[in-house]
Amino acid sequence: MDDLRLIERAVDMNETKISANGVQVYYGDNHAIKDVNVEIADKTVTAFIGPSGCGKSTFLRCLNRMNDTISVARVEGDIRIDGEDIYDKRVDPVQLRAKVGMVFQKPNPFPKSIYDNVAYGPKIHGLARNKAELDEIVERALRRAALWNEAKDRLQEPGTGLSGGQQQRLCIARAVATEPEVLLMDEPCSALDPIATAQVEELIDELRQSYSVVIVTHSMQQAARVSQMTAFFHLGNLVEYDETGTIFTNPSDPRTESYISGRIG
Amino acid sequence: MALSWLFGLLVLIAVAGFFAGRSKSVASAGGDARGLHSRPNYYGWHVALNALVPALLLLVLWLLIQPFVLNRAVMPMLSSVDVNDRGTMSLVLSDVRRVAEGIDIAITEGAISPDEARDIQADVMDVRARLAEVGVALGSDVSIETLSAAQRYRALAYTGTSVMTILVLIVSLVGGVIAYRLVRPDFRSRNVVEFGVRMLLLSAASIAILTTVGIVLSLVFNTVEFFRLYPATDFFFGLNWAPSFSGRGGASELGILPLLWGTLYISVVALAVAVPIGLFSAIYLSEYATKRVRSIVKPMIEVLAGIPTIVYGLFALLTVGPVLVSAFGEGGVLGVSWMGGGTAVMTAGLVMGIMLIPFVSSLSDDIINAVPQSMRDGSLGLGATRSETVRQVVLPAALPGIVGAILLAASRAIGETMIVVLGAGAAARLSMNPFDAMTTITAKIVSQLTGDADFSSPEALVAFSLGMTLFVITLGLNVFALWIVRRYREQYE
Amino acid sequence: MTDTTPLDAAPAGKPTKSILVEDERTRARNRAEARFRAYGIAAIAIAATFLVILLATIVVRGVPAFTQTYMTLDVTLEANALDPNGTGDRDEIAKVTTFGYQPLIGQALVSLLEEQRIETPLPPPALILMLSQSAPAVLRDAVLDDPSLIGQTVTFELLTSSRADGYFKGRVTRESLARDRNLGPPHLDILDQLAESGHVERRFNLDFITGSDASESRPESAGIGVSMIGSFFMMLVVLFLSLPIGVAASIYLEEFAPQNRFTDFIEVNISNLAAVPSIVFGILGLAIFIQVMHLPQSAPLVGGLVLTLMTLPTIIISTRASLKSVPPSIREAALGVGASKMQTVFHHVLPLAMPGILTGTIIGLAQALGETAPLLLIGMVGFIASNYPAGVAEGFLDPNSAMPAQIYEWAKRADPAYYERAWGGIIVLLVFLMSMNLLAILLRRRFERRW
Secondary structure, three states: OOOOOOOOOOOOOOOEEEEEEEEEEEEOOEEEEEEEEEEEEOOOEEEEEOOOOOOHHHHHHHOOOHHHHOOOEEEEEEEEEOOEEOOOOOOOHHHHHHHEEEEOOOOOOOOOEHHHHHHHHHHHHOOOOOHHHHHHHHHHHHHHOOOHHHHOOOOOOEHHHOOHHHHHHHHHHHHHHOOOOEEEEEOOOOOOOHHHHHHHHHHHHHHOOOOEEEEEOOOHHHHHHHOOEEEEEEOOEEEEEEEHHHHHHOOOOHHHHHHHOOOOO | OHHHHHHHHHHHHHHHHHHHHHHHHHHHOOOOHHHOOOOHHHHHHHHHHHHHHHHHHHHHHHHHHHHHHHHHHHHHHOOOOOOOOHHHHHHHHHHHHHHHHHHHHHHHHOOOOHHHHHOOOOOOOOHHHHHHHOOOOOOOOOOHHHHHHHHHHHHHHHHHHHHHHHHHHHHHHHHHHHHHHHOOOOOOHHHHHHHHHHHHHHHHHHHHHHHHHHHHHHHHHHHHHHHHHOOHHHHHHOOOEEOOOOOOOOOOEEOOHHHHHHHHHHHHHHHHHHHHHHHHHHHHHHHHOOHHHHHHHHHHHHHHHHOOHHHHHHHHHHHHHHHHHHHHEOOOOOOOOOEOOOOOHHHHHHHHHHHHHHHHHHHHHHHHHHOOHHHHHHHHHOOOOHHHHHHHHHHHHHHHHHHHHHHHHHHHHHHOOHHHHHHOOOOOOOOOOOOOOOOOHHHHHHHHHHOOOOOOOHHHHHHHHHHHHHHHHHHHHHHHHHHHHHHHHHHOO | OOOOOOHHHOOOOOOOOOOOOOOHHHHHHHHHHHHHHHHHHHHHHHHHHHHHHHHHHHHHHHHHHHEEEEEEEEEEOOHHHHOOOOOOOHHHHHOOOHHHHHHHHHHHHHHHHHHOOOOOOOOHHHHHHHEOOOHHHHHHHHHHHOHHHOOOEEEEEEEEOHHHHHHHHOOOOOOOOOOOOOOOHHHHHHHHHHHHOOOEEEEEOHHHHHOOOOOOOOHHHOOOHHHHHHHHHHHHHHHHHHHHHHHHHHHHHHHHOOOOHHHHHHHHHHHHHOOOOHHHHHHHHHHHHHHHOOOOOOOHHHHHHHHHHHHHHHHHHHHHHHHHOOOHHHHHHHHHOOOOHHHHHHHHHHHHHHHHHHHHHHHHHHHHHHOOHHHHHOOOOOOOOOOOOOOHHHHHHOOOOOHHHHHHHHHHOOOOHHHHHHHHHHHHHHHHHHHHHHHHHHHHHHHOOOO
């Protein structure tokens, strides 16, 4: 644990962006998430940690209703963004997902050019009125994903031709381009080498200034490095949710302690 | 009958060899099979295979070669036929064969005694009538020359068969005895038998090559023959298809272009029906349908694939054709008279399209499913709707594979026979009207080879050149399509 | 990280939209979504409609072939017409051809009409046209079977002619008969009245399923039975050649073949043969089996050989798939206790793969059973399959037709009565195909193993 850089970060109490109350998720007969209550703050990086299969990814996918695409999944309870229930009948998941972007575990660039990858979201959501605006959006997104310098001369080359770390940053640029308010990241670095991981982590820390970022990770070190708030999931339960510093230095639940110290997981 | 006796005898020798080899092996190990290198049965098999396989090979080879040798032997006797006129020669030779076989049948039926058969004179006896009595029909009266050739053929065939029988039996016995003498406790019979079995397996696998070789040879030889009688340029660039029915006149015009046009036109219509329907069903099934819907609809579409083409042909001829005529024909519902008869490009194309729906849909289904789920998640996670995901991410990613599938479907359409034979019409025509009757390469292969035309006339031989063209086109399409699909699959593996 | 990241670049003044309210653009996009989805449903609906129309057409137009109109007729087999010398000798009686029986039927019809008090302007020779041309032959066969019938009055169930039959099935109407030389409205009047009195009746016709093909002018007595036997013998050839050869080839390629050019060449050949048009196999059969090897034309043996070559790729592909699905652990276990590679394959892998192999073989056979095109080229059409083969050897070697070829033959004949036969033949063919596929599905269900 000594190598953890637990820098004292200022966790200014931002306003709540997402609040979840009594969330239950079932996969067929399997009760995957049991009664989770959590409040996620704006302009903060929140990390979900826990052993594999603990439900952290499942819960993340509830936040932008990606679970809708799995026919056997069933979500109960109440999840609100800016006070609006996202499981309300009137909500169109398409609009929700424009607001809550997502980056996945494996870099998944579309088999299109780098430019078209980034422009995809703005195009379908109609964010640009003309080509110049679209160019501007693409450039801004690529800059924000720290990919502009590497990609500006090869915008028309296929996105699949980039290296793994670049691909993941391209996916982040793609998510950022739609100007979401929340960015969900499902183990964004698990397929990357240490150098690429460091780049993405640095990027996450910077994104915090504009968005509420929720990151799922199996690496405690990563959670400690990038997040201000940390939630520990175990067997579908939210065991403990607190400031990252507190979770790693002074956990209140014995299960959290066991996990942090490597006895379970 | 003699052949089945010979075969039975061979099997008998092999079975005897099996038991002999088996018991000798046990005896040689002092009654304890554990002292042997291999299990006793392997020694038995070793003897049996040695007795059977070489003898059978000899038998098959002999049977294949004997007719050629016999033909060569009697050919000089047919002085009235020009040796270079292969067509007539093969006709006369087949007459000779039929007479020879007919006399043999007459003898076994007791209609002619063997002595009588030896002394038949064509000018004294009406051979044709006598043979007709025992059920051997001949096309023309038997000339003296043919009869004497037939007699010679019979004599040679008799000698040949006798020599073959004796040789085959000797080979079988010698093989069995040699194998039997090899049986000793330390003889590695299992390895030898396994090598033998492996060779058998290999030869079974090689049948695929033999088939291809057979196809290519039968097409090439006859095509070359055709081009000796009919100029190749006229065949490939001729705009007219008008075979003369009188038989061997030079008046036939055998240009492939009208047939090729009909083939392609019908295929295009078929694809225009099958590709949108097949592709959209595949998209719906893989992207929208619930498991339950999928489990009902998929087998339902596959039923269409299990229906034989003759059924589609009949459907085109008797149902779709008349329906189309009642709509587009003279006095039809639509008041246009575009269609003269029930058989037309549209009729065949429409029905062929129905036939191809399951083909396109199941291939596209596989290909769409091969697009990784992460691609869809990425798009949906950005707030794209399902249709946007399909149109802008899944389909572009699957495009090469889908193109491959469409090419495979096109090759199917080009090679399809029964639907066009029954539904497309018989007239070769270069027309743009899809309601005209046109004909295709496959339909003409059938009509040129099922008539009474003599197989050495250009009118019949042209079918082989048509077949060659068809083979080359479909093979090219398939190889290209499979190459595309394979490259596509490798991309996502 | 050399980029400078302008953090102030966040879109200025982008209003936070409520997700509870659907904006105009989303509505439009959802409409597009619904349209796209509707295209998919429409495509499936069209495919389903085609299937339903196809099956309905087959049933509606084919089922009438299984019934036929019969007339019950008391015929007096007069001795002075059939056996004038009273010999009772069968050879003597056989000298009277079917032509000699026609007047007897004519008389029988006249007396039937008198008995029923039906008036008609037609003379007896015209009355006979109501009955099938096969009717005199039926009488003659009965007499030759039992010469003692001569002199008696015997009740016969005789087929009516195809036009009369068509009238009862609705295929033939009074209008369509106006220009027919054989049957006219007066005949129909008689038939109507006879139907009322129960002398003319439509009933199940087993002869369609078991009977033989008939000449062009007697569609009412044509059956598919003989060509069914032809198909049966062909399938025997296909089964006994393609199963062992296909399995042997698959075992070689899957278990023994070294990675080399030759193996690749075999593989390429197999995958290409699977896509060669079936008509090309017909050309192969014609050129190699008939022209070069001089096997008999139109024989089920040749048909079977051609279909074997055609189905082999299918069977090899499915057999290899089922061999592949046997997990390597089974092979390792057998090799581990000292079995040879050959023993491993034949004792363990092959038995485990057998259900899959059989399923694939049945499906391959079903494909071969419905195949028509190659049979056209080796002469299995244009041949009237009128006799059952005398024995097994004849079954393989004597000219015969096959079910799909017979259907094609009927479809080409001019008399529309034969179309009904063709549709009926399709029902018989489809029943066979369906049972084979059902068997394959059951086999798969029963023995399917998940490793």
